[in-house]
Amino acid sequence: xxxxxxxxxxxxxxxxxxxxxxxxxxxxxxxxxxxxxxxxxxxxxxxxxxxxxxxxxxxxxxxxxxxxxxxxxxxxxxxxxxxxxxxxxxxxxxxxxxxxxxxxxxxxxxxxxxxxxxxxxxxxxxxxxxxxxxxxxxxxxxxxxxxxxxxxxxxxxxxxxxxxxxxxxxxxxxxxxxxxxxxxxxxxxxxxxxxxxxxxxxxxxxxxxxxxxxxxxxxxxxxxxxxxxxxxxxxxxxxxxxxxxxxx
Amino acid sequence: xxxxxxxxxxxxxxxxxxxxxxxxxxxxxxxxxxxxxxxxxxxxxxxxxxxxxxxxxxxxxxxxxxxxxxxxxxxxxxxxxxxxxxxxxxxxxxxxxxxxxxxxxxxxxxxxxxxxxxxxxxxxxxxxxxxxxxxxxxxxxxxxxxxxxxxxxxxxxxxxxxxxxxxxxxxxxxxxxxxxxxxxxxxxxxxxxxxxxxxxxxxxxxxxxxxxxxxxxxxxxxxxxxxxxxxxxxxxxxxxxxxxxxxx
Numbered sequence: 001x002x003x004x005x006x007x008x009x010x011x012x013x014x015x016x017x018x019x020x021x022x023x024x025x026x027x028x029x030x031x032x033x034x035x036x037x038x039x040x041x042x043x044x045x046x047x048x049x050x051x052x053x054x055x056x057x058x059x060x061x062x063x064x065x066x067x068x069x070x071x072x073x074x075x076x077x078x079x080x081x082x083x084x085x086x087x088x089x090x091x092x093x094x095x096x097x098x099x100x101x102x103x104x105x106x107x108x109x110x111x112x113x114x115x116x117x118x119x120x121x122x123x124x125x126x127x128x129x130x131x132x133x134x135x136x137x138x139x140x141x142x143x144x145x146x147x148x149x150x151x152x153x154x155x156x157x158x159x160x161x162x163x164x165x166x167x168x169x170x171x172x173x174x175x176x177x178x179x180x181x182x183x184x185x186x187x188x189x190x191x192x193x194x195x196x197x198x199x200x201x202x203x204x205x206x207x208x209x210x211x212x213x214x215x216x217x218x219x220x221x222x223x224x225x226x227x228x229x230x231x232x233x234x235x236x237x238x239x240x241x242x243x244x245x246x247x248x
Numbered sequence: 249x250x251x252x253x254x255x256x257x258x259x260x261x262x263x264x265x266x267x268x269x270x271x272x273x274x275x276x277x278x279x280x281x282x283x284x285x286x287x288x289x290x291x292x293x294x295x296x297x298x299x300x301x302x303x304x305x306x307x308x309x310x311x312x313x314x315x316x317x318x319x320x321x322x323x324x325x326x327x328x329x330x331x332x333x334x335x336x337x338x339x340x341x342x343x344x345x346x347x348x349x350x351x352x353x354x355x356x357x358x359x360x361x362x363x364x365x366x367x368x369x370x371x372x373x374x375x376x377x378x379x380x381x382x383x384x385x386x387x388x389x390x391x392x393x394x395x396x397x398x399x400x401x402x403x404x405x406x407x408x409x410x411x412x413x414x415x416x417x418x419x420x421x422x423x424x425x426x427x428x429x430x431x432x433x434x435x436x437x438x439x440x441x442x443x444x445x446x447x448x449x450x451x452x453x454x455x456x457x458x459x460x461x462x463x464x465x466x467x468x469x470x471x472x473x474x475x476x477x478x479x480x481x482x483x484x485x486x487x488x489x490x491x492x493x494x495x496x
Contacts, residue, residue, distance in 0.1 A: 120257045
């Protein structure tokens with residue numbers, strides 16, 4: 001069987017997340033429906049990140065196996081003609097036979113956008129917390145997260161199980177046009193992890209010592225010590241990293 | 249009668265423009281419906297700019313006359329509870345008895361957002377032209393527009409009539425996060441004027457002498473010499489200017 005890689009972007013507002021659910025509009029479901037029409041066979045796609053309802057993607061990656069001999073370069077235009085406007089295939093390419101969008105991934109990058117003030121034009125893609133955050137305090141709060149840690153304090157129930165140890169390569173804030181953005185890269189993420197980090201960082205940023213407050217939550221390994229889960233609309237899967245020389 | 253001023257923001261994507269039209273979802277219609285519920289009387293609101301379908305506003309201003317004695321500070325929260333999430337009243341305040349959002353305005357500021365590349369998360373609020381524009385060439389193209397001119401070359405049929413002479417205080421491009429933004433301020437605008445300026449500027453920017461190309465279109469006073477009308481989603485009414493000491 002031939003393996004294909006799809007690079008995908010979507011506005012998650014009107015999707016019930018990535019994963020197929022009977023009777024609901026999901027990203028995976030829409031892609032599989034378009035693929036069935038284009039390839040003439042039923043296929044299952046696997047995504048690098050199973051984004052929740054309302055969460056967006058600019059750099060989701062999916063993989064699938066197919067018997068079709070359609071040239072890869074013809075696939076993206078054919079799929080986009082059948083996909084809704086809030087879901088686009090950016091690129092389709094042949095991949096190594098053992099490529100698996102989820103298991104071959106070495107790291108994911110997410111962005112979480114905060115607004116300085118409410119903005120009706122940005123309410124689908126960013127979140128305005130009640131108290132406008134201070135950039136320096138947020139940076140101090142997320143500093144302790146870089147490195148390898150047990151992130152159990154930031155994992156919601158309901159996701160898939162597995163090790164709570166994650167290797168965070170980067171957790172940094174920068175200004176974007178209308179507020180602050182958390183740019184976070186890790187080998188993998190737990191269920192609701194980025195959103196809970198944002199909620200916890202906002203609370204920690206209001207304390208005298210934001211770094212100590214965050215470090216205490218991290219060390220507790222107890223979800224009850226973490227902060228609220230920030231709402232989904234601020235979150236976007238920006239990029240998935242694979243080994244440069246193909247999946248090893 | 250007491251006169252009120254409302255400052256309003258909306259995502260225009262799912263509205264059939266500002267102006268009331270029977271059976272269609274319009275901004276004016278939604279505001280008047282919410283006002284009727286809150287004030288207990290039928291009122292007509294007048295907007296400073298009659299934005300088209302798909303055009304947004306961060307700084308629309310509306311005025312209305314009412315017999316209600318409801319304190320102005322209670323009005324915005326009460327209206328927002330009844331308005332859909334894509335339409336917000338930012339502020340409500342008592343105004344001078346002769347205040348008229350449309351006729352008292354001295355100038356309007358619009359922004360038009362271009363994208364460097366297509367982006368599914370920004371497709372409601374910005375436009376990706378086929379050829380990514382060069383900033384310097386666009387700036388040369390719109391330079392000749394500043395000042396008082398006859399803008400008949402940039403007026404679509406179908407809007408209200410009136411003098412085609414407009415005083416453009418500013419027509420400048422700046423980078424925003426994902427592309428270029430035209431920031432344009434004028435005493436008033438003709439029907440589709442900003443969108444036609446954008447379409448014409450994109451064409452002029454590809455010529456050897458963008459300023460000369462634009463000046464020739466302007467001097468022709470003939471809509472057939474102007475360029476295409478850029479699509480509505482890139483346009484946003486950002487601000488309306490009134491005399492500091494109230495309408496004179």
